[in-house]
Amino acid sequence: MKQYGVNELREMFLKFFETKGHLRLPSFSLIPQNDASLLLINSGMAPMKPFFTGEQEPPRHRVTTCQKCIRTGDIENIGHTARHGTYFEMLGNFSFGDYFKKEAIHWAWEFLTSPEWVGLDPNRLYPSVFAGNETTPADDEAFRIWNEEIGIPAERIFKFGKEDNFWEHGSGPCGPCSEIYYDRGEKYGCGKPGCTVGCDCDRYMEVWNVVFSQFDNDGENHYTELKQKNIDTGMGLERLAVVCQDVDSLFDVDTVMNITNKVTEITGASYGQSREKDVSLRVITDHIRSATFMICDGVLPSNEGRGYVLRRLLRRAARHGKLLGVNDPFLYTVCDTVIQENEGHYPELRERQAYITKIIRVEEENFAKTIDGGMRIFDDMLAGHKEKGESVFSGADAFKLYDTYGFPIDLTIEMVEEAGMTVDQAGFKALMEEQRVRARKAREALGDLGWAGIEFGKDMPATQFVGYTQTEAQGQILALVAEEELRDEVGTGAEAIVVLDQTPFYAEMGGQIADHGVIKTDSALFEVHDVQKNKGGKYMHTGVVKAGALKVGDTVTASIDVERRQALARAHSATHLLQRALEIVLGDHVNQAGSLVEPDFLRFDFTHFSAMTPEELGKVSELVNQSVLHGYPVVTNEMSLDEAKKTGAKALFGEKYGDTVRVVDMGGYSVEFCGGTHLDNTAKVGVFHINSEFSVASGVRRIEATTGLKSLEVMNRNQERLFEAAAILKTKPGELREKAEQTMEELRQMRHLVEKYKAKEAAGETERFLLGGHSVGELKVLTATLPDADANKLRQMGDLLRDKQPNVVAVLSSVNGEKITFLAVCGKEAVQKGVKAGDIIKHVTAICGGKGGGKPDSAMGGGSNVLKLDDALAAVDDFVAGKLGL
Template identity: 40%
Template sequence: RVIADHARATAVLISDGIYPENEGRGYVLRRLMRRALRFGHKLGLRGPFFTGICLEVEKVMGDAWPELRATRDVLERVAGQEEARFLRTLGAGVELLDRAMAEAKAHGKGLLDGDTVFALYDTHGFPLDLTEVIAAEQGLAIDREGFERLMAEQRERGRASWKGGGTSDEDLVARCMNLGYRTEFLAYETTEASGTLLCLGDGGTARHFGAGEEAQVVADRSPFYGESGGQVGDTGWIYGPLGKAEVLDARRPQADLIVHRVRVTEGVIREGDQVRLVVDAARRDLIRKNHSATHLLHRALREVLGGHVRQRGSLVAPERLRFDFSHTGPLSPEEVSAVEDRVLAWVLKDYPVSTHVLPYDEAVARGALHFFGDKYGDWVRMVEMGDSRELCGGTHVGRTGEIGLCKVVSETGVSAGVRRIEAITGPAVLAYLRERERVLGEVCGLLRCEPGAVVERVQRLIQTEKDMRKELTQTRVQTRALGETVLEAGGVKVMVVRADGMDPKAMRELADRMRDKVGSGLVLLTRADNGKLAVVLAATKDMAERRPAGALLKAVLGPLGGQGGGNPLLAQGGIPDAALSERVLDALLAMLRT
């Protein structure tokens, strides 16, 4: 009943665009799926089974819930990936949990320790409540306090690694709120404006700053876009009556407040100064190109890959854009090209880019892209370019033609069900192509060929190298074959060969050759490599029945701190200290004498 119930929930949630992850609704889905998989494990199911049951949900409920039918392929990929991922760790996790519970009960403890609970969560992906349920079935509680302590330590380590440059603006924001200070936001209309410095701070009590000092600044009016929605903050300058400051960054901690991080470069700036605020317009233009390109990329991805694609994060900077989106696997080169082609087509049509501030329901009715569960106010800002309509608070180009060429430079995975595209636009594309052209020119010069012949020339070089390596291996085999030593112990001939400089494949080939030469007996090959000793042991067919190579080599190397194994005819292994090579031979001969 649990598996059937959770399969229904899984199918419906995935059809609604919710994927397994470690937070929010995605975490609820992950917990449901892993609980169902754990019950399957209890029933003795060791292979994938849950995805197939989810697909049966589509067959049974597809008429009543058409989204199930439309997203069947997505359901199969997402559920299949999550199931395979958890099954890889489930066995080891259950084994760890069983051992820990048995130990706790053996010592008369009624509590499963926090270290084990945390290891199950952090390493094996066991949700806390799943561990709690399994433990309760054995009459044990879990050390929730210990688990929470370890979680807090992990979060603190994460925060410590995240903290970087930049002065905290929390005190400044609190002071502005208490005094009723607000910033008139002008970033949509202009890149230059006059205003009054309302509040300055650096975490201390200073209200004026001189050359070389950094501070946080709030003005009553600002053309600076404060970092939000994935778009980085503007940079620029503030000119006052007694000094000048460079704006290093701008943030928007409140909807009606812009905090500028500045470094005073000349004179002094003070609270109350009448100033001129000037945005770096050239940098803003690059950001606007990239932000508008993200909207077109989003539209193109949904057309090429399907309606399940939704934005999961972004970064819009002057030099590049990064766009995270929900999808089940890597994009093929053809899919990337199809996305680029669509974006280029919309750029060339030079659509006007318009913004509308309107009620949320009206924006939805007009086709604005929105997603269930995302938070929107009663009034929203809709950005429209061609058929693309999204709710967005960023800055954009006036027409799509201003974007120029958009080039995807990488496509990678971020986490389960989330992919990441990085792209460049406008002048950055030209610089990218020039660099590629320069590298190609150097390669052509080295290969002494035209660009069109590079691939064929490289393929020929690779094949030549393979042929030379094969010839070198054969030469080494033949050379080593002339330098063997034959010993005897317990009526068994042992041919000993030093194989230094040979790779494992060549060692096996040489073992086969020497085995034919010895007639009846064993062949022992050793190779010193970076202080370690690699060993190959081969047995002739008649000897394999009495002295199987796999068992023999394992017995020889074990006492020397090594490992080895294989089949009766051929085995390989090694020990960590090459200086013990003579002891390997001595141990083999001693075993043959017993």
């Protein structure tokens, strides 16, 4: 079996199902869309629930994906076991009312066992089916397909109960599932008598799970057949790689181990050196993978929801770095390795590398400020408990670490458990509740101003936004929030929200992300990393106090990062030009369906029924850049909604508008309702460059593009590559095409000559082989192993032998790693005497644990047991003699 890499297996799976008529979709974001039941996407089918329920028409009724997933239920076990991980990729093939059990099972078996695909040994694979219970019948159909059609003996098909082989989640579509287990061998087993499929040890690993969605559960365990039956297949990519690479765990597969190697290089800790260091290396490797993908998809560290999951992962990883002796921020330096291992399938990682790295570095630096002082306090607390002979770390101490030093409770629990003690979690929760009560009372005094800042007191004025015309403004601090409490003052190192009476900072809205910058006094400096606007119109500036202290009532100077604002404006103005160009090229049915505006980067979702052709994309790009070169003035006006409609301004994205709206007019070419920040002239957009266009949902397409400096970076990089290619080919850039064509022609001629020499060499080898043959009856039999020969060379040699000697029977073989390739040929006289190449190849491949077949005069096959190769070749004489009746 070839040891395929993770990236090879991913592409192989998707290509396989494309050959079966499936539409390949890109991975959906880790952030669930319109699904409040999930914090993060945790399975391949989760983003496609609307297709399964019939709420939404799928882009095709056969779909295949490789979905990014995060599961956080076992974070505390990460590193301590070889099984648990937070980030993983789920390979899936899905049918929405199309094919069902027969095709799903046959294709699973073909992909896993065929030499053209993964090529696993079929004798090491064991399927399982649903055994049935008092409410739901056994899945006899799946059993019959495995037994009668695939040919698995009944004793090798395992029947399990509802917990293992039935998928359901409350009421709604559900059904039995069939899993495929791979026997990894005795070295991974528990050694107990009767160890088999279903044992908790690591010997039998589940590599495939196909769910047959055929019932509807009314919520009271009453099941009725669904009219539209669906297929939901899930296979962990890393699990499959563990099997194919024959490694101990998901931490040992190539793309993950390469990340660990980078961590090892930074920390100096060797994998396998000790259990404690292995735990830390695994924690760091797993968590930095997860964090990189989460941030790329838009998750930011925070104290709630998915943002807290990210913060928890990064802080846990940073602490394990300290356990390995690394006291300075280092996680951000591992990002490049994570990206390098995954950018082939997820190019957005490289595009957003600077952003991802910055977020991780800021989080590491902020945590370092809290943990250094807090660790000394923790050590003193721990020592105090031990001196008293106590085995329980008090809830009061855990709360103080959380409230004063920013230690997440799970981090305290982990450190205490490492010291052989437990935390009084009930006491901690009681103190947390007391704090919440105090905070609630404080919020009531101001109208419920909390960490999220949902509502403010009626007497507090809304923040006045002056950022359309000003990049710096004086303001007064109306409120401060830190650690979910109102504060009169916040000091150095504190993460806080600052509310001002007026601000130049644009709050995240309409797809445009917030401004960054600083808020300062003569003695204090606050870095702003995010700005949100609440329902009461207050702008909440989130960030970190870098120096001094801020107090409620302080007069401050708020200054935005002007270069970043300009880059945002370039991308935002470009979305308006793009919208108009799409309408011209594709038609008036095009409507905006979502957007993201970042510095010199834009993501634009729009309604359209099919993929855009290269010609259409070229025309759209041309129109946008023409609009840039025209230098249209960008004019913004506030007017009544009725007046705005009369101008023909386009309202986007199903927005609800008030009586007064803001209209952005770009020289009459594009006129739209918009509350974002823009350039004053389209010429300042710079070069507009489309990176990609793809589907994100049925009837919705997405364009990702760059403007300004990012486009120039792409152009400069392409120009550098052009000059490099010209230098390699020793020509001028303007003559590169002609030189490339000339070089390709020379290569073609050289290959032709090489093939001629190979043919002569093969003819000479054929003569030598024939001299080494021996007689079995009236036939001449020969066997040989050709080192490093590929399938083409075997065929070429075989054809020459067969055509040269009518009475020849030849079996040729070659070995590549653990995979054997066989070729058998029979001359005309041999075939006439009943000796057929297809029969011979079946016989010899079976000896080596493989299979094959073909025509009477030529057949090929494969095997996996190299140790049996000599036995297989030696068996040819007896097989031929038997056919001749000798």
